Amino acid sequence: MNKVITLDNPPVNALSFAYSEKILKEIEAAENDASVTSVTITGANGYFSAGVDVNDFAKEWDPSGTTVRDIIEAIERSGKVYIAAIDGVALGGALELALACDRRVATARSKLGLPEIKLGLIPGAGGTQRLPRLIDAQAALQMMLKGETVSAERALELGLIDVIMSLSNDPEHRAEGAPDEGTHTKRRVSELKVKLPPSTQAFALPYVIAQAHKTVPPEESGGLAAHKLIDAVQAAFELPFSRGLAREYRLFDELVGSAPSLALRHLFFAERELSKIPSLPPAAPLEIKSAGVVGGGTMGTGIAITFANAGIPVTVVEPSAEQVAKARQTIFGMFMHQVKRGRLTQEEAWKRGQSIEFSDDYAALGECDLVIEAVFENMSVKKEVFAKLDAVVKPGAILASNTSTLDIDEMASVTKRPEQFLGLHFFAPANIMKLLEIVRGKSTSAQTLATAFKLAKQLRKVAVLSANAFGFIGNRMFFEYTREAVALAEEGVPPARVDAAMKKFGMAMGPFATFDLSGIDVFWHVAQGRPDLALARTPILDRLYEQKRLGQKTGKGFYTYAEGSREAIRDEEIEQLFAQLAKKAGVTQNPDVSDAEIAQRIVGALIKSGEEILRDGVALRPGDIDIVWIYGYGFPPYRGGPMFHSQQELAHA
Numbered sequence: 001m002n003k004v005i006t007l008d009n010p011p012v013n014a015l016s017f018a019y020s021e022k023i024l025k026e027i028e029a030a031e032n033d034a035s036v037t038s039v040t041i042t043g044a045n046g047y048f049s050a051g052v053d054v055n056d057f058a059k060e061w062d063p064s065g066t067t068v069r070d071i072i073e074a075i076e077r078s079g080k081v082y083i084a085a086i087d088g089v090a091l092g093g094a095l096e097l098a099l100a101c102d103r104r105v106a107t108a109r110s111k112l113g114l115p116e117i118k119l120g121l122i123p124g125a126g127g128t129q130r131l132p133r134l135i136d137a138q139a140a141l142q143m144m145l146k147g148e149t150v151s152a153e154r155a156l157e158l159g160l161i162d163v164i165m166s167l168s169n170d171p172e173h174r175a176e177g178a179p180d181e182g183t184h185t186k187r188r189v190s191e192l193k194v195k196l197p198p199s200t201q202a203f204a205l206p207y208v209i210a211q212a213h214k215t216v217p218p219e220e221s222g223g224l225a226a227h228k229l230i231d232a233v234q235a236a237f238e239l240p241f242s243r244g245l246a247r248e249y250r251l252f253d254e255l256v257g258s259a260p261s262l263a264l265r266h267l268f269f270a271e272r273e274l275s276k277i278p279s280l281p282p283a284a285p286l287e288i289k290s291a292g293v294v295g296g297g298t299m300g301t302g303i304a305i306t307f308a309n310a311g312i313p314v315t316v317v318e319p320s321a322e323q324v325a326k327a328r329q330t331i332f333g334m335f336m337h338q339v340k341r342g343r344l345t346q347e348e349a350w351k352r353g354q355s356i357e358f359s360d361d362y363a364a365l366g367e368c369d370l371v372i373e374a375v376f377e378n379m380s381v382k383k384e385v386f387a388k389l390d391a392v393v394k395p396g397a398i399l400a401s402n403t404s405t406l407d408i409d410e411m412a413s414v415t416k417r418p419e420q421f422l423g424l425h426f427f428a429p430a431n432i433m434k435l436l437e438i439v440r441g442k443s444t445s446a447q448t449l450a451t452a453f454k455l456a457k458q459l460r461k462v463a464v465l466s467a468n469a470f471g472f473i474g475n476r477m478f479f480e481y482t483r484e485a486v487a488l489a490e491e492g493v494p495p496a497r498v499d500a501a502m503k504k505f506g507m508a509m510g511p512f513a514t515f516d517l518s519g520i521d522v523f524w525h526v527a528q529g530r531p532d533l534a535l536a537r538t539p540i541l542d543r544l545y546e547q548k549r550l551g552q553k554t555g556k557g558f559y560t561y562a563e564g565s566r567e568a569i570r571d572e573e574i575e576q577l578f579a580q581l582a583k584k585a586g587v588t589q590n591p592d593v594s595d596a597e598i599a600q601r602i603v604g605a606l607i608k609s610g611e612e613i614l615r616d617g618v619a620l621r622p623g624d625i626d627i628v629w630i631y632g633y634g635f636p637p638y639r640g641g642p643m644f645h646s647q648q649e650l651a652h653a
């Protein structure tokens with residue numbers, strides 16, 4: 001007789017300590033029942049299981065309690081045949097559980113993976129020992145290093161599952177019809193031989209690939225898990241199964257308390273908190289079936305592509321036929337670039353391109369469900385756009401501004417629909433950057449916000465709610481961050497050194513390189529409207545603006561750039577300019593600061609600004625700020641974001 005054990009622990013059937021104990025008991029009951037010859041393990045609630053409950057790691061991780069390891073060890077000892085019948089997601093410890101079974105079947109929609117590295121961990125329930133035995137070892141290592149989730153089809157190709165089949169809705173007959181069902185031969189993965197002889201190259205290559213994909217943080221800190229993963233897989237080659245497993249357990253247990261893992265787990269939960277808005281009445285989101293974008297510049301075209309990529313038809317409006325042609329060309333060029341890079345097929349690029357329409361007439365936006373303005377960052381220009389839009393866009397449709405600093409309520413005031421008005425602040429390049437700030441005006445309705453969060457998911461963006469305040473969350477902090485970088489340069493630290501120290505800290509890019517990438521003119525214009533900003537009071541921006549040193553786009557900014565190149569070359573002229581300005585202002589020179597001090601000062605300014613933002617109620621939670629800085633500004637994920645980093649520093653002070 002076949003017994004079915006169903007993983008049913010909503011929402012995602014996570015294998016917590018308590019739930020693992022329950023499942024272990026069911027397995028023990030099956031083992032003690034002589035009439036049971038095979039056991040099918042399956043899932044419920046649309047998932048097989050998301051793996052071990054990550055909350056259990058937040059508590060003191062105690063592997064001597066009941067964990068998935070005990071379930072797996074019971075299956076491994078058993079003489080009965082175990083079948084994993086997967087429908088939906090099977091991740092982490094849950095896939096490891098499936099790997100310990102004798103057969104694995106999955107529905108076509110299923111997704112399988114060992115994503116532990118994304119939490120700064122390695123598979124810790126036999127995954128590093130069984131996966132390289134079951135499938136090609138190099139593919140196994142690569143999958144674990146990237147934390148990659150594969151489709152059922154790919155899993156079948158890899159030999160990770162035996163067959164793709166549909167599963168009965170009746171849990172008792174879940175895997176009926178599975179190949180070999182009823183034959184009682186054990187097929188322990190632990191008894192298989194690793195499929196590839198050990199070689200340095202076989203190990204090094206996937207590591208390099210993973211680095212390139214930025215799934216593995218740099219060696220000195222977050223790379224810890226990647227090294228331990230390689231170490232564990234090496235054991236699968238060199239040691240008998242049981243000793244390899246012991247090594248994996250030890251390495252995993254060491255990682256649970258490591259700083260990068262704590263940070264990455266914090267981010268995992270912070271990301272899932274984002275759409276929980278306290279005190280917001282529940283509201284059914286509207287469906288955005290078509291969108292409009294006013295403005296075909298860098299932001300507008302990037303936003304249009306984002307919609308097209310998500311399968312939402314979009315219309316781009318520019319005021320003249322000439323500008324329309326330019327916007328069309330930009331978008332066409334961006335799709336062609338994706339094709340050249342092998343990221344899109346010609347057909348797909350064509351299809352997406354066809355879903356974007358262009359017009360020089362606002363009337364073309366009349367039937368859109370949402371229209372986003374992405375014109376020049378100037379209040380009167382934006383108000384003019386919204387007054388026009390409000391007159392032509394159908395009632396009930398949402399109007400949004402992509403402003404990065406300006407007052408949403410002032411813009412909403414020129415419309416008759418302030419409830420359907422909000423900020424949707426995309427980050428450049430909009431089709432690549434994951435962050436979206438959703439800015440809530442004083443009248444923005446709960447339904448408009450709910451629609452924005454749902455849309456963000458469709459657009460594959462990570463959305464963070466911000467109150468309507470200057471610079472919202474990210475840019476307000478960015479101005480303080482860059483102000484401190486400028487202060488260091490005024491004290492005689494070359495911009496290139498400041499940037500190098502920040503990269504060493506883990507930032508994707510130094511502050512001066514970011515100035516040059518975004519354009520000095522962008523900051524200068526913001527500063528004109530906000531003379532109270534500390535950054536606005538530093539004369540360097542005026543000087544660069546006067547000299548037309550606007551950054552990468554003019555070949556000169558805080559660095560110089562060779563024609564057509566983005567490589568930043570240190571420029572002594574800038575250092576001399578800083579020295580002159582400092583002398584005039586009587587700034588004491590102090591160039592002999594260490595890299596650590598540079599990072600401490602700049603990140604310190606960032607944290608101070610984050611604290612103010614929380615105090616002013618601009619961000620809901622410290623975790624929201626962390627997410628903004630991870631996804632919008634290249635803060636290193638293995639430090640958990642500025643607010644988490646500050647908490648950790650305090651804890652260790």
Ligand code: 3H9
Nearest residue numbers: 012014050051052053054055091092093115123124125272
């Ligand atoms: C592991 O397994 C270690 C082993 O190797 C060794 C051990 C010895 N735990 O994302 P969603 C919650 S490490 C606890 O919005 P979706 C989540 O917080 C684990 N909670 O839904 C949220 O809660 P709430 C390896 C979890 O459909 C709710 O479920 N596994 C876990 O967009 C819905 O989540 C992973 O890393 C968990 N493991 O995506 C998988 N997973 O509603 C991580 C989810 O209160 N999880 N929750 O906010 C995921 O990738 C996605 O959540 C998943 C669902 C694809 C499963």
